Amino acid sequence: MIRQRDALSKLPNYRQGASPETDDVVKLSSNEVPFEPLAAVKQAIAAEIDTANIYPDMMATALRERLAQKHDIDPMQIAVGAGSVEVASQLIAATCDEGDEVLFAWRSFEAYPVMALTHGAEPVMVPLTEDERHDFDAMAAAITDKTRLIIICNPNNPTGATCSHAEVEAFMQKVPKDVLVVIDEAYEHFNRDPETALGLDFFKRYDNVAVLHTFSKAYGLAGLRVGYAIAPIEVCDNLRKVCVPFAVTALAQRAACASLDAEDELSERIEQLVSERERVIEQVRETGWNVVDSHGNFFWLRLNEDTERVLGVLFEYGVLSRPFHGEGLRITIGDPAANDRVVHALRAAHELISA
Incomplete structure (x- = not known):
């Protein structure tokens, strides 16, 4: 047995956001922007x-x-x-x-x-x-x-x-x-x-x-x-x-x-994303979720014991989000089509949790 640092036994692995395995799944788990380089x-x-x-x-x-x-x-x-x-x-x-x-x-x-x-x-x-x-x-x-x-x-x-x-x-x-x-x-x-x-x-x-x-x-x-x-x-x-x-x-x-x-051109993209963030958060709130204001390119759902259930509903709708098990989900803002899918999924998830 090779001797290694004992401290590593309590060291968690950093987990990369999940990646899609099929083309009909959108990856909103890693806070990437939806734009390719200029x-x-x-x-x-x-x-x-x-x-x-x-x-x-x-x-x-x-x-x-x-x-x-x-x-x-x-x-x-x-x-x-x-x-x-x-x-x-x-x-x-x-x-x-x-x-x-x-x-x-x-x-x-x-x-x-x-x-x-x-x-x-x-x-x-x-x-x-x-x-x-x-x-x-x-x-x-x-x-x-x-x-x-x-x-x-x-x-x-x-x-x-x-x-x-x-x-x-x-x-x-x-x-x-x-x-x-x-x-x-x-x-x-x-x-x-x-x-x-x-x-x-x-x-x-x-x-x-x-x-x-x-x-x-x-x-x-x-x-x-x-x-x-x-x-x-x-x-x-x-x-x-x-x-x-x-x-x-x-x-x-x-x-x-x-x-x-190219910061002027990049600024236009950033403003589009910020506008999408505000739209998505407003619509998610309208479905019944309590979402705190976000100033990143993502938003947070505090779900506690419902985290796994909502994660599953998002996956059924083809959305990969970032779970923090037992705490909540972080969902990245993507392109408008991906964001619409998130809103629909969270509407269904809220109906499931509230039933």
Whole structure:
């Protein structure tokens, strides 16, 4: 028997959203956008194919310079990785020793506890409030001498709820200055809450704040894997020490730069998706479901013991959603036809549960 880490015995596997096995099933389980990359982005990827035998720029210099210009910061305040989830893992590796604590609201992004345990840290999961929001008072009370990293997911995945500027401001006053607070804004482009906390604003005013962004969601590059952190220079220096070498491919870097060039066109797509989100949530509420406001490209149904039954009804209608067993379902906003199928399925599911 090969000796391996004992800690892995309690480490859950991260579960990818289910994929369809037939053409008549729509996949709304992974928070992917329903749009393929823009033509200009495809051209940028194609132009890089002939140099696939060459290692990419490990520093992602061109991309970091573009992002620095966009956010009005120093390029050295940006570190990249294979999606924001990989950069989050870097942040834990750079801040936590064995037995240190990573604190976050729960339920939130499913990878947070997995990443903490992978790096030998202890995940501290603070329950959400009854209306599915971060409980910042409870989070502040959960900070200990072992707390090294705090993650705020805004908008939160899977609930779609936001954290207000006032809430985060008050929370930051209670966080020790040597504890890094990471604001994960993977779904920032879909956020229409006028009171929301803005990660970049907190980064520019606090020395212990980092921000996570990704090209996997609104930019539609989930399959190419590129994300980044905006963080103090000394933090970014350490992220580059713990990163996987050459993890962000040249294809991903070129596609990300091309996406930044096409943000006006991308914005039109985002507005279409936000409009669809509002339509779907309104119609689902009309069928009788209680749906909290969502500012991601998905919405959340708190179902508790009815989770499996509703999951089954959606599947009968050819809809794959993301189950959190015993808690609820997260359903991604797709194209209008897929969304109509969701509304019909949830109408049938509500009739079944109410019978």
